[in-house]
Amino acid sequence: MSDSGRNSLTSLPTYAGSGLGYGPQEALGPLSASTSNINRLGTTAGAAVALEKLEQPGYQNGLSTSYSDRSSSVKSSSSYQQLNHLGDTPGPQRPAPSSDDVIQDLENRLWEKEQEVQHMHRNLEQSEAAIVQVFEEKQHVWERQMDELGQNYASRLQQVTRRAQRSQNALQAQITRLSQDKRRLQEEMAALLAQREELERKCLHFRKEQTDILPCLDETKWEVCQKAGEISLLKQQLRESQAEVTQRAGEMVALRGQLKEANAQLRDREEAMLGLKNSYSSKSLELERCQGELRRTLTEVSILREKLGVFEAEVLGLKQALWEMGGGVDPAITQTLGAVGLLPHWGALYSPRTPSEPSSTPLTSTSDALLSLQSDEAKAQRQEVQRQERQQREEAQWRDMQQHQEAHQRLNAHLYQEAHLHQEAQLRTEARLHQGAHLCQEAHFHQEAQHKCQEAQVESGILREQLDQLQGALRLERQQRERQALSFDQERHTWIDEKERVLKYQAQLQVSYVETLQKNQALEQQVGQLGSKPTPTPSSSSSPPPPPALSTFPPLPSVPLPAPIALTLSPPPCEDVKGSPSLLQLPTPWAGPSRLEMIESTEI
Structure with a gap:
């Protein structure tokens, strides 16, 4: 391996498992690109470069080549066939490789590129003019490919940003729905607390009535005994x-x-x-x-x-x-x-x-x-x-x-x-x-x-039964409230845990996006540096001649990134995966749906 290859390998950042602590924290928010798209772009670019190398006329112009040249061409053709086989034939359904595998693959490619560069240096000693022409044509092809790749990357980045925006809107809707559910649950909890207080007041009232009724019951028992004696006498x-x-x-x-x-x-x-x-x-x-x-x-x-x-x-x-x-x-x-x-x-x-009067009657x-x-x-x-x-x-x-x-x-x-x-x-x-x-x-x-005494006894028994029933109902209500409070606490704890997991996963995902983006940028810079190095003079037979001076690749068009975007919990759509099965993908966050998603699905 040459010095430039070693420098390129040493310039690559090491991969951190969790992604925490690498890169500036300011870049975690605005970056939301998918590593699968970036890896897809890198793989496509590598395959295109290998194809162009094999299709150059410099390898078919009838020049005399050595056995090593033929062996290198055979190796490049075999690698080209492997790349075409990987790019054309859909691979079996397998899990996406990790970042270490990606780095190893990139290192292998770099080694192959260095071997090709050495081969080209050896060929340049024999046919400099043809090689210069080939490299100029390659430069034009690479520039055209880089423009296409930049445009493709910009379009895909816009798609990713739109998808992220939609996912952000869906997450905001979920958050509003969850806040509404939270308010509703709080209102229900307040109503349940009010009902609990009312039931406690009723329980206290029933207890007071029980304390008032017990002496009355004793008195009624005594009166019933007295009435029983009176009844026997009667x-x-x-x-x-x-x-x-x-x-x-x-x-x-x-x-x-x-x-x-x-x-x-x-x-x-x-x-x-x-x-x-x-x-x-x-x-x-x-x-x-x-x-x-x-x-x-x-x-x-x-x-x-x-x-x-x-x-x-x-x-x-x-x-x-x-x-x-x-x-x-x-x-x-x-x-x-x-x-x-x-x-x-x-x-x-x-x-x-x-007597002296004379009588006149005859x-x-x-x-x-x-x-x-x-x-x-x-x-x-x-x-x-x-x-x-x-x-x-x-x-x-x-x-x-x-x-x-x-x-x-x-x-x-x-x-x-x-x-x-x-x-x-x-x-x-x-x-x-x-x-x-x-x-x-x-x-x-x-x-x-x-x-009446019998009716009083029956009524006292009925009152006792009703009191026992009310006490049992109160105990059941208390147990139900306790179970409901425990279930609410468990749901709240699980919701908090799910939220923390989601936040951690978002942070890890953003960090992994930043890491992969920085690695891709570093690889592009290394490729550009390798292409822009001047051709050294042949000083000895042991050192391979450097490649001729090539014009540097044009920089990628700067794509404006949107404001900080929140990612949803759902994995990326399966259309891109079906369209390009050979592209690298990140693993899904977890295998099955979480408890929060199950709760949301049941609510929906």
Whole structure:
């Protein structure tokens, strides 16, 4: 190997595995080119150079060549065939070589190029003019190829930048979606925390209710025990009351029979009473009629008594007149008769005559007066007898009426007494019935109290079951919240780990891009330096002649790089790989999809 080859090999930077610490950190951001494209370009350039070398007319012009020249041409042709075979035939599916393999391959190529340069130096000693012409043609071809390669590289770099821009936009969309998911999860977490606080408040409230209910339950237990004793006592009383009720029921049956008999007797007596009432009404009508007759007779008696008084007064007047005629009347008798009322008001007009006054009436008038007086007395006696008989009849009627009234009163009193006895019997039966109903009601109340006690026990059991269910639900909710919080923490940790891995991979990828780009630039510079070295004079036979002075290659067109571009996690598209299978490619970041990609795919 020549000195220039050694210098080119020593000028190449060593490869760092992680890519960290090599090159300036400022170049990591803006560079996002794919090493597969760069290696593809380098491989294509090497194959084209080898092809042009083999197609030059200098090797076919009929010049005399040595056996070494023929062997070198055979070697170059075999290498050309190998390159064509690698470039044309699609290779088997194999993993992309690493950077060490790329460097070894480039070193082999450089060694081959140095061998070719030595061969050309040996050939230049024999045919300098032909070699100069060949190299000039090669220079033109190489310049044209370099222009094409520069244009191709610029177009591919633009494609890579556009792809990186699209991947950056997709990553930004993923970041926004993840931020939205994060906000949504934070809101859900806040809602879950609020629900947790509410459930904790409910749990505290339930615990307070439990603490309040426990003494009430103890009290209810004690009351239930007391009620059980009371219920047993009430059951005993109920049995006694039931026996008494059966006894009273027999008595009630007997009383009902007696009541039926009493009702029959009462109906008979009511019928008799109705007959008596009818007779009483008829007798009362007769009594009223008799009373009317009595009043009429009394009025007649009063009239007759007045007439009798008048007649007595007349009789007294006549007697006085008779007395006067006979020799005078005692004035005391006159005053007595006047005071009693037997003397009429005109009797006072007759004043006794003094004995000295002579009698003016004749004797005949006195005899007529006596006769009239006797007839009046007989009439008065007859009237008196009639009046006495009438009074006796009235008194007899009055006594009959009183007897009838007394009989009616006795009948009424007897009926009233019988009705009173019947009412007392009814009251006694009603009291017995009421007492039996009261006992039945008390038994019903005892049964209701027992039923209420049982319902209270059932309700207390239901409340306990509900409390146990609520406590179990609360425990399940707490466990679920804890599991959810743990799952959230695990997801957050995995997301942070995936993010760190992505960032590390992006940094490594950018560093590897920078390293490969710098290596390619260094190789291009070395190739340019090898092409621009002057041809040395042949001083000795041992040292090979240097190549003639060739014009340097034009520099590659500067392609403006975009702003810092973020790379996506997806590998490069498979179209370029299928189009050029022989090109060098970087290995994929990892074999399968990451957990973050799986989460994103499930969310999508």
